[in-house]
Amino acid sequence: MDTIQQVLADVRRGMIPAHIYNDAEIFELEKERLFSRAWMFVGHESEIPQPGDYVVRRVLEDSFIISRDEQGTIRALFNMCLHRGMQVCRAEMGNASHFRCPYHGWSYRNDGRIIGLPFHKEAYGGEEGFARKGATLLPAPNLANYNGLLFVNMDPDAMPLDEYLGDFKFYLDYYTKQSASGIELRGPQRWRIKANWKIGVENFAGDMYHTPQTHTSVVEIGLFREPKAEKRKDGMTYWAGRGGGTTYKLPPGDLEERLAYIGYPPEMIERMKQLWSTDQLQLIGEDAFMISAASLFPNMSFVHNWPKVEEEGDEVVPFISLRMWQPVSENETEVMSWFAVDAEAPEEFKELSYKAYLMCFGSTGMFEQDDVENWVSLTNTAKGSMARRLLLNSRMGMLNDGTPVVPALTREEFSGAGSAYVGYSEHNQRNFLQEWADHLEKPPVVAPSHAVGITNGQLDQYSSKGA
Amino acid sequence: MAQLRPHANSSPLARHAPTTMRTGEALSFSDELHLEAHRWLVNESYLLDAQDYGTWLESIAHDVHYFMPVRVTTALGAGYSTSPGMAHWDENRYSLERRVARFQTEHAWTEDPPSRLRHFITNVRTFRTDVENEIAVDSAVLLFRSRGDVNEPSLISAGRDDLLRKVDGRWMLARRHILVDESVLRTQNLAIFL
Ligand code: FES
Ligand SMILES: [Fe+2]
Numbered sequence: 230m231d232t233i234q235q236v237l238a239d240v241r242r243g244m245i246p247a248h249i250y251n252d253a254e255i256f257e258l259e260k261e262r263l264f265s266r267a268w269m270f271v272g273h274e275s276e277i278p279q280p281g282d283y284v285v286r287r288v289l290e291d292s293f294i295i296s297r298d299e300q301g302t303i304r305a306l307f308n309m310c311l312h313r314g315m316q317v318c319r320a321e322m323g324n325a326s327h328f329r330c331p332y333h334g335w336s337y338r339n340d341g342r343i344i345g346l347p348f349h350k351e352a353y354g355g356e357e358g359f360a361r362k363g364a365t366l367l368p369a370p371n372l373a374n375y376n377g378l379l380f381v382n383m384d385p386d387a388m389p390l391d392e393y394l395g396d397f398k399f400y401l402d403y404y405t406k407q408s409a410s411g412i413e414l415r416g417p418q419r420w421r422i423k424a425n426w427k428i429g430v431e432n433f434a435g436d437m438y439h440t441p442q443t444h445t446s447v448v449e450i451g452l453f454r455e456p457k458a459e460k461r462k463d464g465m466t467y468w469a470g471r472g473g474g475t476t477y478k479l480p481p482g483d484l485e486e487r488l489a490y491i492g493y494p495p496e497m498i499e500r501m502k503q504l505w506s507t508d509q510l511q512l513i514g515e516d517a518f519m520i521s522a523a524s525l526f527p528n529m530s531f532v533h534n535w536p537k538v539e540e541e542g543d544e545v546v547p548f549i550s551l552r553m554w555q556p557v558s559e560n561e562t563e564v565m566s567w568f569a570v571d572a573e574a575p576e577e578f579k580e581l582s583y584k585a586y587l588m589c590f591g592s593t594g595m596f597e598q599d600d601v602e603n604w605v606s607l608t609n610t611a612k613g614s615m616a617r618r619l620l621l622n623s624r625m626g627m628l629n630d631g632t633p634v635v636p637a638l639t640r641e642e643f644s645g646a647g648s649a650y651v652g653y654s655e656h657n658q659r660n661f662l663q664e665w666a667d668h669l670e671k672p673p674v675v676a677p678s679h680a681v682g683i684t685n686g687q688l689d690q691y692s693s694k695g696a
Numbered sequence: 697m698a699q700l701r702p703h704a705n706s707s708p709l710a711r712h713a714p715t716t717m718r719t720g721e722a723l724s725f726s727d728e729l730h731l732e733a734h735r736w737l738v739n740e741s742y743l744l745d746a747q748d749y750g751t752w753l754e755s756i757a758h759d760v761h762y763f764m765p766v767r768v769t770t771a772l773g774a775g776y777s778t779s780p781g782m783a784h785w786d787e788n789r790y791s792l793e794r795r796v797a798r799f800q801t802e803h804a805w806t807e808d809p810p811s812r813l814r815h816f817i818t819n820v821r822t823f824r825t826d827v828e829n830e831i832a833v834d835s836a837v838l839l840f841r842s843r844g845d846v847n848e849p850s851l852i853s854a855g856r857d858d859l860l861r862k863v864d865g866r867w868m869l870a871r872r873h874i875l876v877d878e879s880v881l882r883t884q885n886l887a888i889f890l
Contacts, residue, residue, distance in 0.1 A: 319769070320768075320769050320770050320774070321770070321879060322768055322770060322779075323770055323774050325771075415779070415781040415782045416779060417766075417779075417782075418766050418782065418784060419879060419880040419881070420881035420883065420884075420885075421880060421881070421882050422884045422885075423847065423848070423884065424884075443805065445801070446805075447798065449798075450794050450797040450798050450801065451794075452798075538791070539790065563880060576708075579708075580708045580709060583708065583709070583786075584786070584791070587784075587785070587791075588791055588794065592881060593785050593795075593885070595794070595795065595798050597885060598804070598885040598886075598887040599806045601806070601885050602805055602806040602884065603805070605847070609846060
């Protein structure tokens with residue numbers, strides 16, 4: 230059997246040991262070294278607009294209450310009672326000034342602080358025995374926000390989110406900042422697929438090659454005109470910071486005409502022009518590329534497509550979707566798929582954009598249905614001993630000596646951040662797996678433990694006398 | 697009833713949809729209207745099992761609203777159990793037609809080979825409504841779906857609240873609200889109908 234070093238070495242030369250898509254040991258390593266230190270999306274500000282609003286979200290097996298406290302500050306609180314460890318909040322969403330543990334009745338404010346501890350005096354001898362003051366539900370080691378997107382990081386020494394995202398922010402803005410008000414999120418739809426989490430991430434990051442084949446049917450029924458093979462390969466894939474994505478090549482025209490071509494109304498285009506940088510505007514207006522699918526390491530993806538959703542006329546309407554590929558095991562993933570729309574968009578646009586999302590992506594989406602079928606089959610096939618003997622070739626877009634089949638776009642051809650190549654390739658899938666391999670080589674994260682009800686000074690001398 | 701219909705008007709895409717309300721108690725199980733409704737649902741389930749969606753569409757009204765909101769776990773007394781503004785299906789006649797048209801292409805890979813489907817329909821009850829030729833029909837559906845030979849089968853359990861309308865002597869589905877019983881679906885996609 231190959232060692233993990235061999236697996237990583239193969240991955241780094243663009244050869245993928247097929248079993249990495251269904252391997253319990255690899256999944257353990259991913260939990261220990263990758264998910265333990267990557268920034269992971271848990272929700273968006275717009276999901277909890279009012280004080281007291283909360284959603285409960287998992288980061289792998291850890292449940293967090295993402296709440297907005299009475300001061301408006303957003304918190305990520307580990308959803309475990311400080312007493313005997315009961316899950317404090319068992320709803321998925323709601324509004325609460327405080328959370329009461331059903332087991333023995335401890336209660337917590339929506340900022341995490343203990344507010345009620347029954348028989349504190351009688352049972353513990355008051356503050357002396359249990360320091361209630363300063364005790365709070367355990368906050369996530371790190372919580373940070375970009376364009377209202379909330380990310381948690383389990384590593385106390387994590388690099389700042391901003392640095393982590395790096396140049397991928399250039400592209401994130403297209404999805405999440407079309408006006409000063411940003412996006413509003415609806416959902417998520419949640420469902421479980423018997424597929425390894427990495428497959429969807431890689432697909433959204435760069436797989437333009439699958440589109441004409443897998444998604445033939447959506448072109449045939451007149452839902453989306455773009456994926457035809459000859460059109461798809463004119464797009465470019467980019468990799469920037471810790472993410473990458475795919476684009477479509479737009480027809481001739483200027484910035485306004487191109488944004489109108491994919492269905493944006495004039496008032497929205499006007500706001501984009503005011504908000505986006507010159508480079509961000511030029512990528513569309515001059516270079517003629519429009520963002521489509523993308524992935525941010527490790528397990529968040531994005532979609533932006535512009536289908537035709539009404540019977541009458543030829544108009545298309547764009548939609549945006551965000552998603553998490555939440556790993557359940559090496560062969561099962563919970564998909565959480567949100568619909569996102571610019572908060573300042575006209576109501577009619579929001580409705581049609583929602584309709585477009587439902588028809589294309591998510592649990593019922595006509596694109597998505599065929600994608601998942603592929604990934605479930607792939608995961609199944611990756612389980613056995615034969616998959617351990619097979620090194621999949623993931624070198625598309627690269628010659629034997631490592632030079633690219635087509636050169637990277639130059640600054641004149643491409644105003645975007647990062648590096649970009651026109652046509653079919655697996656540059657992005659390789660970039661993703663490089664990052665994956667780098668993480669699997671890191672040592673496990675060391676995190677301090679937090680003792681409840683005991684002040685730090687006391688902890689060292691703590692003992693139970695006469696127990 | 698309150699349990700089954702908390703979301704009835706919560707979709708922004710339902711403006712075209714019929715607003716007919718049920719009236720009175722459930723009809724007797726020997727009532728002719730109930731027998732007709734039950735027969736319609738059972739016949740429909742055979743069409744859905746066979747994925748005979750072309751025939752199925754023939755009994756879907758032009759103004760249909762086919763709606764399955766996303767369920768969420770909320771505290772008792774929260775007053776809602778569906779995700780605000782988000783559904784799995786929020787369909788009109790055109791989008792249902794597109795879905796059916798897709799299955800009729802030769803490239804809807806997700807159902808090639810097809811799933812083996814069995815829609816179990818039960819707990820049927822029928823109500824008169826405030827519109828002469830329309831009846832409201834509640835039912836429970838359990839869908840067993842099996843794909844391939846090594847995959848685990850999946851189950852979807854849901855309640856349905858339908859509006860049937862008699863047009864030229866035939867019952868047509870004018871509205872279907874589906875209240876699915878899981879917040880996280882355990883099936884790879886909804887390339888089926890309930
Ligand atoms: S476990 Fe929560 S109060 Fe005891
Ligand atoms: Fe796809």
